[in-house]
Amino acid sequence: MNLRFWGGWFLAIAGISILLTMGCEKGALGVKPATIVGQVVDKDNPSIPVANAVVRMISKEAVGTSELVQGNNFVSAVTGVDGKFVFESVQADNVVFEYSAPGYASMIYPKPSSGDDESEGSTAEIEFVSVRSGAFLDLRMLPLQKISNPLPATVNVKLDLVDATTKQSIIADINGNPIKFFVSLNGKNFDAMEAALWRANGENVSASAEIKAVVRHEDGSLYIAKDDITINGSNDVFQRVELEPVTYQLSLRCLNVPDYMTGSSAVVNLFAEIPANADGTGKPAQIIKSGVMNTFGDMYVLALPGLALQNATGMDLRIQVRGYYDEIIRFTNNSLGMGSRGNYRLDIDFLAEDSSPDNVNNGVSPVIPFNSPEQIVRLYDNMKTRDVHLVVTNTNNGDQITNASISLPNSGRQTLLPASSNGGPITIEFNDVAVGYSMAYSIAIQTVASGTFSIYKSGLTVNPDVSSPSRPLEFTINWFDEYQKLKSAAN
Numbered sequence: 001m002n003l004r005f006w007g008g009w010f011l012a013i014a015g016i017s018i019l020l021t022m023g024c025e026k027g028a029l030g031v032k033p034a035t036i037v038g039q040v041v042d043k044d045n046p047s048i049p050v051a052n053a054v055v056r057m058i059s060k061e062a063v064g065t066s067e068l069v070q071g072n073n074f075v076s077a078v079t080g081v082d083g084k085f086v087f088e089s090v091q092a093d094n095v096v097f098e099y100s101a102p103g104y105a106s107m108i109y110p111k112p113s114s115g116d117d118e119s120e121g122s123t124a125e126i127e128f129v130s131v132r133s134g135a136f137l138d139l140r141m142l143p144l145q146k147i148s149n150p151l152p153a154t155v156n157v158k159l160d161l162v163d164a165t166t167k168q169s170i171i172a173d174i175n176g177n178p179i180k181f182f183v184s185l186n187g188k189n190f191d192a193m194e195a196a197l198w199r200a201n202g203e204n205v206s207a208s209a210e211i212k213a214v215v216r217h218e219d220g221s222l223y224i225a226k227d228d229i230t231i232n233g234s235n236d237v238f239q240r241v242e243l244e245p246v247t248y249q250l251s252l253r254c255l256n257v258p259d260y261m262t263g264s265s266a267v268v269n270l271f272a273e274i275p276a277n278a279d280g281t282g283k284p285a286q287i288i289k290s291g292v293m294n295t296f297g298d299m300y301v302l303a304l305p306g307l308a309l310q311n312a313t314g315m316d317l318r319i320q321v322r323g324y325y326d327e328i329i330r331f332t333n334n335s336l337g338m339g340s341r342g343n344y345r346l347d348i349d350f351l352a353e354d355s356s357p358d359n360v361n362n363g364v365s366p367v368i369p370f371n372s373p374e375q376i377v378r379l380y381d382n383m384k385t386r387d388v389h390l391v392v393t394n395t396n397n398g399d400q401i402t403n404a405s406i407s408l409p410n411s412g413r414q415t416l417l418p419a420s421s422n423g424g425p426i427t428i429e430f431n432d433v434a435v436g437y438s439m440a441y442s443i444a445i446q447t448v449a450s451g452t453f454s455i456y457k458s459g460l461t462v463n464p465d466v467s468s469p470s471r472p473l474e475f476t477i478n479w480f481d482e483y484q485k486l487k488s489a490a491n
Helices: 002-026 195-200 306-310 479-490
Strands: 034-042 054-059 074-078 084-090 093-100 107-109 129-131 136-144 154-163 180-185 188-194 203-206 210-217 226-232 237-243 247-255 268-274 286-293 300-305 315-321 327-331 343-349 376-378 385-393 400-406 426-434 437-447 451-462 473-478
Touching (some): 054 084, 093 136, 107 136, 154 180, 154 195, 154 210, 180 195, 188 203, 327 376, 385 400, 385 437, 400 426, 451 479
Parallel strands (some): 034 136, 154 237, 343 376
Antiparallel strands (some): 054 074, 054 093, 093 107, 093 129, 154 203, 210 226, 268 286, 268 315, 385 426, 400 437, 437 451
């Protein structure tokens, strides 16, 4: 009975030991995942890594099949720019690696080994890499051999001819006529062909490692020829070619600039625009060129793309100056000959004015006739103005303003002088004063109590009133305070 008792306990203890052993083999303390790393390189020059190579890890049992159930591992990795790859969480197994990349012959690692006599029908036996539990394996460098592809007899070359300014494919001119180009490919000249056909069909030419191309507009009037194009000619190719449009040199200078502007920080902003549709539909005005005249006394050259003249409404030159409404000069294909690439002068005159003012709604000035001697932008009628009032306070009955003036242009003083006080303030009104700049005033006042003296003050900014231009700007002058300042300065 005792034997049976102890025998039962022995069997129980043995069973527990077996279970613990199995737990150590399969559980947390058993099989652990492995990590495998490596690098794919060029066989002829191992210092060159092969990026975007695909590396497949396959269980030995699964070689030659696609059955995942035949092995524990059947996964892929892609190399980075350094040619390196990594497999993580790899189960213990016997594996092989297949790797390939575009332009390279596919390889297997480890390399297959053959029997003693392949000619007599012996089969190749693939070796394997044994991956143990928790191992870290570095396969080091896996070489790939470049494939030497023979060149085809001919290749097809298609050219997407693009305007370098608009970045749009070239199609037709303003009249809807297709724009044609001569093209030379490795010295072979082709007849003028529409840009759309160069894009869709192209031409065939003998294959070569490089193809030198020259592109020239049919008559040279719209685009500058491009002769520094290099194309890979080993395969059919679709090549984007940007062409610079013919430009016009517009030389601008300022005339009769007011003194109050030359001493300020004012500039002339220039914008060449393709106008927006008059009905408000479609795209807004597109700026194609801009410039800034920082000094009024210098000549400024603005290069305008001649192709913009193909727009149905032409091209606008917008002139912006502080204190002035925008002046817009419109160029059409009638005012400039397309493709002439001439250098034209345009004067901006601050004292000249148009016969029909355009400062109310930013209208468009008449087209500049560049074949005429008068090439002037008239700005005087574009000047922004508002009324300015000088309010002299603290006056006594009988005090008089005998003289008053301001430094900014105006249409005249509305208040008649001398202006007398009846005990309240005296207001001197100036109409249509130029805005946006610094102003000085001078006032001569004759007082009953203190005699006659002059008041001068500068540095007063006349800002435009965007909300209500008709509202006058008032400057308050306390004559007694100013008198005390004069006395202190004199003493």
